[in-house]
Amino acid sequence: xxxxxxxxxxxxxxxxxxxxxxxxxxxxxxxxxxxxxxxxxxxxxxxxxxxxxxxxxxxxxxxxxxxxxxxxxxxxxxxxxxxxxxxxxxxxxxxxxxxxxxxxxxxxxxxxxxxxxxxxxxxxxxxxxxxxxxxxxxxxxxxxxxxxxxxxxxxxxxxxxxxxxxxxxxxxxxxxxxxxxxxxxxxxxxxxxxxxxxxxxxxxxxxxxxxxxxxxxxxxxxxxxxxxxxxxxxxxxxxxxxxxxxxxxxxxxxxxxxxxxxxxxxxxxxxxxxxxxxxxxxxxxxxxxxxxxxxxxxxxxxxxxxxxxxxxxxxxxxxxxxxxxxxxxxx
Amino acid sequence: xxxxxxxxxxxxxxxxxxxxxxxxxxxxxxxxxxxxxxxxxxxxxxxxxxxxxxxxxxxxxxxxxxxxxxxxxxxxxxxxxxxxxxxxxxxxxxxxxxxxxxxxxxxxxxxxxxxxxxxxxxxxxxxxxxxxxxxxxxxxxxxxxxxxxxxxxxxxxxxxxxxxxxxxxxxxxxxxxxxxxxxxxxxxxxxxxxxxxxxxxxxxxxxxxxxxxxxxxxxxxxxxxxxxxxxxxxxxxxxxxxxxxxxxxxxxxxxxxxxxxxxxxxxxxxxx
Numbered sequence: 001x002x003x004x005x006x007x008x009x010x011x012x013x014x015x016x017x018x019x020x021x022x023x024x025x026x027x028x029x030x031x032x033x034x035x036x037x038x039x040x041x042x043x044x045x046x047x048x049x050x051x052x053x054x055x056x057x058x059x060x061x062x063x064x065x066x067x068x069x070x071x072x073x074x075x076x077x078x079x080x081x082x083x084x085x086x087x088x089x090x091x092x093x094x095x096x097x098x099x100x101x102x103x104x105x106x107x108x109x110x111x112x113x114x115x116x117x118x119x120x121x122x123x124x125x126x127x128x129x130x131x132x133x134x135x136x137x138x139x140x141x142x143x144x145x146x147x148x149x150x151x152x153x154x155x156x157x158x159x160x161x162x163x164x165x166x167x168x169x170x171x172x173x174x175x176x177x178x179x180x181x182x183x184x185x186x187x188x189x190x191x192x193x194x195x196x197x198x199x200x201x202x203x204x205x206x207x208x209x210x211x212x213x214x215x216x217x218x219x220x221x222x223x224x225x226x227x228x229x230x231x232x233x234x235x236x237x238x239x240x241x242x243x244x245x246x247x248x249x250x251x252x253x254x255x256x257x258x259x260x261x262x263x264x265x266x267x268x269x270x271x272x273x274x275x276x277x278x279x280x281x282x283x284x285x286x287x288x289x290x291x292x293x294x295x296x297x298x299x300x301x302x303x304x305x306x307x308x309x310x311x312x313x314x315x316x317x318x319x320x321x322x323x324x325x326x327x328x329x330x331x
Numbered sequence: 332x333x334x335x336x337x338x339x340x341x342x343x344x345x346x347x348x349x350x351x352x353x354x355x356x357x358x359x360x361x362x363x364x365x366x367x368x369x370x371x372x373x374x375x376x377x378x379x380x381x382x383x384x385x386x387x388x389x390x391x392x393x394x395x396x397x398x399x400x401x402x403x404x405x406x407x408x409x410x411x412x413x414x415x416x417x418x419x420x421x422x423x424x425x426x427x428x429x430x431x432x433x434x435x436x437x438x439x440x441x442x443x444x445x446x447x448x449x450x451x452x453x454x455x456x457x458x459x460x461x462x463x464x465x466x467x468x469x470x471x472x473x474x475x476x477x478x479x480x481x482x483x484x485x486x487x488x489x490x491x492x493x494x495x496x497x498x499x500x501x502x503x504x505x506x507x508x509x510x511x512x513x514x515x516x517x518x519x520x521x522x523x524x525x526x527x528x529x530x531x532x533x534x535x536x537x538x539x540x541x542x543x544x545x546x547x548x549x550x551x552x553x554x555x556x557x558x559x560x561x562x563x564x565x566x567x568x569x570x571x572x573x574x575x576x577x578x579x580x581x582x583x584x585x586x587x588x589x590x591x592x593x594x595x596x597x598x599x600x601x602x603x
Binding site for chain 1: 409411435438441442444446449450461462494495496497507510511514
């Protein structure tokens with residue numbers, strides 16, 4: 001007899017209600033997180049630009065009162081009869097929230113670049129990865145082309161790839177001279193170089209995941225497709241790939257999560273994304289620990305949103321007998 | 332069903348001579364003509380000169396021990412496997428000609444597989460409409476109607492929206508047959524269609540196949556189902572080591588085979 005039984009607690013119901021509670025908490029946090037980001041972006045692009053309200057990139061709330069609270073609490077002690085409790089931790093917390101308010105606009109702008117960079121790169125990379133994986137598995141004598149591409153990209157550091165692209169004069173100059181680059185809403189050329197770099201890099205990893213999934217589809221599927229008169233390519237397109245991509249979703253999600261965080265390397269070629277913003281502020285204020293903690297939380301919010309989205313996609317496209325979504329739902 | 336003269340010769344070599352000499356006559360109407368087909372995998376010669384003629388509307392059952400080359404021969408007929416030498420004709424067109432489009436050939440020759448190979452991500456109906464849409468170019472509605480009537484033909488009208496994983500083995504194989512039939516093939520090839528199924532599930536598949544026999548479909552069937560061979564076959568061809576050992580109508584091959592090798596084979600499967 002367990003403790004829960006002895007106390008007459010219905011563990012099943014308890015688990016259910018804590019699950020519900022967790023779900024509600026996640027939804028609330030999610031809405032707050034994305035509400036903040038989207039509000040900030042929209043404000044900075046419109047009202048902030050027209051200098052209505054505090055202005056683009058300026059705080060909505062003032063951190064001053066919290067800073068005052070922190071100053072007042074610092075070093076002071078609350079006496080509860082004979083027990084004396086130091087309130088320094090509260091001071092630190094107030095300080096942290098004040099700092100969060102202070103740097104929130106910069107982080108929100110950085111998050112925009114991080115999200116756009118990751119999304120565009122993963123989507124473009126996908127369209128390179130699929131043909132690469134197909135070439136690798138079905139390419140016959142041309143397999144080595146896909147192999148060479150994958151190994152070259154996977155075998156060299158992403159930062160080196162970015163620097164090579166960034167410092168190769170022709171590409172940078174050509175992009176810099178392109179008429180719309182760096183004007184209005186169009187980001188600077190460094191951003192486009194980062195897109196190219198992450199697209200290429202991500203495509204090599206995605207190609208590997210998709211190759212693995214391609215090989216897990218039974219050979220007989222393509223044979224059957226060809227037996228009804230589909231060409232090899234048509235069979236791959238209509239029969240093999242739809243199954244492959246379902247199998248590949250979990251691994252592909254992993255690549256998406258990596259890319260969200262690896263996109264911080266774009267900061268090294270001056271793309272004003274999350275990491276770049278945070279490190280600039282940190283190096284001028286020396287508040288490294290709280291600033292990078294806040295930075296990590298923003299990344300965490302983006303990553304959790306991405307994995308949540310992909311779980312939904314996986315369930316949406318689930319087909320009985322293919323992939324893992326079904327089994328996972330049944331727990 | 333067929334009025335073709337019976338050839339009871341023993342070896343592929345002799346039959347080769349027979350086939351070339353029979354080219355003069357027009358009393359038979361072979362739909363499938365196989366001439367001296369050879370195929371090797373590496374050093375292993377799996378088909379050593381196969382000659383065979385199958386008339387329109389006939390049912391040819393290929394039997395033989397495993398490794399005898401019967402499945403390879405079947406796959407050569409729709410060019411899933413390419414022959415090393417020899418010729419295969421469907422009517423007047425040479426399937427094995429270097430300029431023949433294998434995709435066009437396969438539309439005329441339906442195939443049913445031992446491991447069924449339904450498209451795992453598609454419902455029963457969509458397994459059938461895929462070929463109709465992408466190969467035949469039918470509209471969505473036409474393809475759907477055709478698919479539903481084919482499913483009805485194999486008794487699975489109520490399973491149109493089921494995915495393969497939701498069907499029993501026998502149901503899956505019936506969808507596999509419907510999928511091949513939907514392309515309006517001239518010939519249907521069956522590669523051990525029931526050997527992956529439990530005996531009770533085999534029956535529903537065999538019934539569908541018997542229905543096709545009754546409709547006059549030309550069929551080439553690799554099977555160990557002697558019930559089907561006995562009831563449905565016009566000719567049985569016994570292969571061993573890549574050669575045709577003996578060919579004849581079921582009663583004669585079962586009861587009174589000419590070759591010792593044939594006799595031993597049928598005795599061995601009778602004991603199974």
